[in-house]
Amino acid sequence: MEEETLYRSLRLPHRPEGKLVLLVLDGVGDIATAATGYRTPLEVAATPNLDELARASAMGRMIPVLPGITPGSGPGHLGLFGYDPALFRVDRGVIEALGVGIDLRTDDVAARANFCTVNAEGVVTDRRAGRIDSGLNRTLCQKLGSIGRIGETEVIVRRGRSHRFVVVFRGGGIAGPLPDSDPHGTGLPVRPIVAQSRERKVRKAAEVIARFYRQAMPLLAEDYPANSFLLRGIGSLPRIPGFEERFRLRAAAIAAYPMYRGLAQLIGMRTLKEARDIGQQFRQYLDELEGFDYFFIHVKGTDMSGEDGDFDGKVTVIEAVDQALPILLQKRPLVLAVTGDHSTPVALKSHSWHPQPVLLNSPVSGSDGLSRFTETCANRGSLGIFQSKYLIRLMMANAGLFAKFGA
Amino acid sequence: MEEETLYRSLRLPHRPEGKLVLLVLDGVGDIATAATGYRTPLEVAATPNLDELARASAMGRMIPVLPGITPGSGPGHLGLFGYDPALFRVDRGVIEALGVGIDLRTDDVAARANFCTVNAEGVVTDRRAGRIDSGLNRTLCQKLGSIGRIGETEVIVRRGRSHRFVVVFRGGGIAGPLPDSDPHGTGLPVRPIVAQSRERKVRKAAEVIARFYRQAMPLLAEDYPANSFLLRGIGSLPRIPGFEERFRLRAAAIAAYPMYRGLAQLIGMRTLKEARDIGQQFRQYLDELEGFDYFFIHVKGTDMSGEDGDFDGKVTVIEAVDQALPILLQKRPLVLAVTGDHSTPVALKSHSWHPQPVLLNSPVSGSDGLSRFTETCANRGSLGIFQSKYLIRLMMANAGLFAKFGA
Numbered sequence: 055m056e057e058e059t060l061y062r063s064l065r066l067p068h069r070p071e072g073k074l075v076l077l078v079l080d081g082v083g084d085i086a087t088a089a090t091g092y093r094t095p096l097e098v099a100a101t102p103n104l105d106e107l108a109r110a111s112a113m114g115r116m117i118p119v120l121p122g123i124t125p126g127s128g129p130g131h132l133g134l135f136g137y138d139p140a141l142f143r144v145d146r147g148v149i150e151a152l153g154v155g156i157d158l159r160t161d162d163v164a165a166r167a168n169f170c171t172v173n174a175e176g177v178v179t180d181r182r183a184g185r186i187d188s189g190l191n192r193t194l195c196q197k198l199g200s201i202g203r204i205g206e207t208e209v210i211v212r213r214g215r216s217h218r219f220v221v222v223f224r225g226g227g228i229a230g231p232l233p234d235s236d237p238h239g240t241g242l243p244v245r246p247i248v249a250q251s252r253e254r255k256v257r258k259a260a261e262v263i264a265r266f267y268r269q270a271m272p273l274l275a276e277d278y279p280a281n282s283f284l285l286r287g288i289g290s291l292p293r294i295p296g297f298e299e300r301f302r303l304r305a306a307a308i309a310a311y312p313m314y315r316g317l318a319q320l321i322g323m324r325t326l327k328e329a330r331d332i333g334q335q336f337r338q339y340l341d342e343l344e345g346f347d348y349f350f351i352h353v354k355g356t357d358m359s360g361e362d363g364d365f366d367g368k369v370t371v372i373e374a375v376d377q378a379l380p381i382l383l384q385k386r387p388l389v390l391a392v393t394g395d396h397s398t399p400v401a402l403k404s405h406s407w408h409p410q411p412v413l414l415n416s417p418v419s420g421s422d423g424l425s426r427f428t429e430t431c432a433n434r435g436s437l438g439i440f441q442s443k444y445l446i447r448l449m450m451a452n453a454g455l456f457a458k459f460g461a
Numbered sequence: 462m463e464e465e466t467l468y469r470s471l472r473l474p475h476r477p478e479g480k481l482v483l484l485v486l487d488g489v490g491d492i493a494t495a496a497t498g499y500r501t502p503l504e505v506a507a508t509p510n511l512d513e514l515a516r517a518s519a520m521g522r523m524i525p526v527l528p529g530i531t532p533g534s535g536p537g538h539l540g541l542f543g544y545d546p547a548l549f550r551v552d553r554g555v556i557e558a559l560g561v562g563i564d565l566r567t568d569d570v571a572a573r574a575n576f577c578t579v580n581a582e583g584v585v586t587d588r589r590a591g592r593i594d595s596g597l598n599r600t601l602c603q604k605l606g607s608i609g610r611i612g613e614t615e616v617i618v619r620r621g622r623s624h625r626f627v628v629v630f631r632g633g634g635i636a637g638p639l640p641d642s643d644p645h646g647t648g649l650p651v652r653p654i655v656a657q658s659r660e661r662k663v664r665k666a667a668e669v670i671a672r673f674y675r676q677a678m679p680l681l682a683e684d685y686p687a688n689s690f691l692l693r694g695i696g697s698l699p700r701i702p703g704f705e706e707r708f709r710l711r712a713a714a715i716a717a718y719p720m721y722r723g724l725a726q727l728i729g730m731r732t733l734k735e736a737r738d739i740g741q742q743f744r745q746y747l748d749e750l751e752g753f754d755y756f757f758i759h760v761k762g763t764d765m766s767g768e769d770g771d772f773d774g775k776v777t778v779i780e781a782v783d784q785a786l787p788i789l790l791q792k793r794p795l796v797l798a799v800t801g802d803h804s805t806p807v808a809l810k811s812h813s814w815h816p817q818p819v820l821l822n823s824p825v826s827g828s829d830g831l832s833r834f835t836e837t838c839a840n841r842g843s844l845g846i847f848q849s850k851y852l853i854r855l856m857m858a859n860a861g862l863f864a865k866f867g868a
Contacts, residue, residue: 092516121851122858127867140467
């Protein structure tokens with residue numbers, strides 16, 4: 055029997071008798087190196103509340119996709135949400151468009167975009183146009199938005215932060231995916247968008263985007279350094295089963311960044327309003343408790359400090375989460391999982407393949423007799439090392455949502 | 462997406478910026494029993510150099526094929542080289558023929574052979590013919606080689622050590638696999654070779670080998686105790702993708718025994734000349750550094766002592782590797798994996814299914830804070846327990862050879 059079918063057949067009909075909470079400290083996993091005395095941020099951070107939780111929890115480590123594979127945030131989170139990231143692919147443009155609040159349709163093609171600088175020969179000299187401010191971004195997006203339509207296709211332009219924006223091409227028989235126009239380096243020309251498949255809708259989309267470029271470039275001619283733009287992650291809404299349908303859990307996302315809000319929306323989670331800080335995120339959980347069974351709470355800071363190579367910064371974010379934790383525990387979740395979507399080691403300044411630690415706490419999680427939520431403690435936990443896609447199954451089991459299999 | 466396709470799609474085009482080294486201590490894994498005070502050879506051995514390496518490494522244990530399955534050397538090594546041993550089957554005759562330097566072709570059928578003793582009734586009384594010396598072996602192989610041809614099929618006979626030799630049947634529309642003529646016990650007759658499939662080429666091969674036996678037996682009639690011979694592992698070259706094509710790594714094998722040289726050649730690794738001892742093997746690595754990206758270094762002694770039930774012998778081999786290790790580290794590999802192809806516990810005197818310990822060291826491996834390369838330390842490592850076929854993916858990830866998956 056296929057795994058998904060088996061799990062589905064065992065799902066008991068009742069709602070959980072408490073809340074399931076997935077607390078994601080993005081990129082929290084790290085590696086111990088000589089440079090930091092062989093200690094990781096989780097090991098250095100003072101975390102009395104997490105320590106207390108750890109003593110009553112099961113622990114382990116998770117492989118986001120497959121051994122050795124470093125995931126982007128999309129695959130990393132899809133795994134946590136119980137979707138095999140090797141089977142469900144989502145283009146970044148789609149995630150970003152959802153995240154900025156565009157209600158994508160099946161005949162849309164969405165792209166992440168950023169303003170860039172090109173020289174007289176059309177060669178990219180700055181991929182971020184000197185990180186222009188959001189005010190200029192607004193003006194430029196209005197110019198591009200004025201194009202409005204390419205043939206039968208509507209063009210929607212939505213500004214983001216700094217040099218970033220999103221473009222959605224709507225209708226007229228188009229489909230993704232398409233390769234990036236971003237050459238991913240300076241000294242190279244903006245790449246023409248060429249369909250990689252012979253599918254008619256994809257070729258049509260490539261034509262539409264080429265025409266959009268031709269109309270847009272003259273509009274930006276005077277706006278040096280933001281005199282061009284790059285498109286990335288161009289794609290259409292994937293066919294992906296909804297979270298509530300798949301797991302029979304009403305789910306809410308408490309996440310500030312568009313990417314994670316978009317991911318949650320993609321699988322039908324309700325996104326709550328953006329919170330100011332971790333404490334407020336936890337208070338949103340308290341406030342919205344009645345309406346949902348499952349809460350995805352996303353903390354970005356750990357990943358950002360990891361990417362910046364900022365060991366102390368990562369420690370600080372972990373400690374801030376720890377200090378706010380009692381708020382969450384005021385109405386203690388029935389099942390609480392604390393983990394990352396992947397590791398972002400300070401030494402690498404990037405996402406990595408190293409399995410991230412996970413802590414699972416419930417009245418029936420058992421305790422592994424470990425004193426802290428760290429990588430080395432997690433190595434010795436009862437959950438072992440497993441693929442992230444199974445985490446939700448463990449959470450559901452801990453919530454008493456599965457029948458016994460067989461007699 | 463299929464795993465292999467996913468990994469392939471993420472392989473970055475560049476060569477690694479250092480060397481990947483797989484150091485195989487054949488059968489190094491062991492089990493702790495009361496008879497040896499619950500200590501394994503790795504635990505008893507004095508290994509200051511491996512200890513130092515361990516402190517800066519990630520560790521874990523590997524399942525060669527599937528839980529409970531004891532692999533032969535072929536499947537054991539195919540796993541280490543990144544080929545699922547359940548999918549890629551290689552007959553032992555093929556490996557041995559390659560190992561003794563026969564350049565096998567697709568229309569060859571190869572067999573391991575050894576001289577044996579049969580009585581007047583054709584019953585095997587000694588499966589190794591009293592382990593005759595290599596001089597007599599040479600003479601007997603010349604006799605068999607004089608047969609030269611069976612119909613359209615060329616017969617190539619190549620002597621090995623002691624009572625062992627290899628026979629290759631070439632051309633004439635033949636193919637393997639065929640069952641052994643070896644009854645795998647004394648008191649039984651030499652088995653007639655009978656095709657297990659209806660395939661024409663396989664049936665033809667069985668006929669050719671039967672005719673070979675009829676012509677060969679009279680030639681050996683006077684050579685008691687070596688008056689017959691047994692064939693094993695009869696097969697043809699499998700379709701197996703080359704290592705360089707599969708992983709885009711130029712690979713060299715530093716191995717003394719024909720079996721391991723044959724395995725390496727099968728997947729297109731270059732085999733370097735046979736070295737005298739472990740120190741010389743490591744010096745070959747230093748000498749040949751420029752030409753390759755990946756080195757497979759094979760140490761046989763650990764397995765041999767395990768098979769002999771020689772605990773102290775196994776300790777001695779491990780200590781010899783440890784003492785020679787600084788030679789290898791003179792030009793430190795970017796990624797170094799130390800492991801076995803399986804366990805060969807002294808208490809079992811045979812290969813076993815017990816997961817073998819593995820140590821993975823690179824600038825980005827991280828450290829698990831463990832002090833020694835032993836079974837019990839490995840149990841607590843960040844790599845967990847995983848199938849051997851993933852080791853090369855972890856080595857490649859540590860060498861920075863994979864792009865991020867998804868955005």
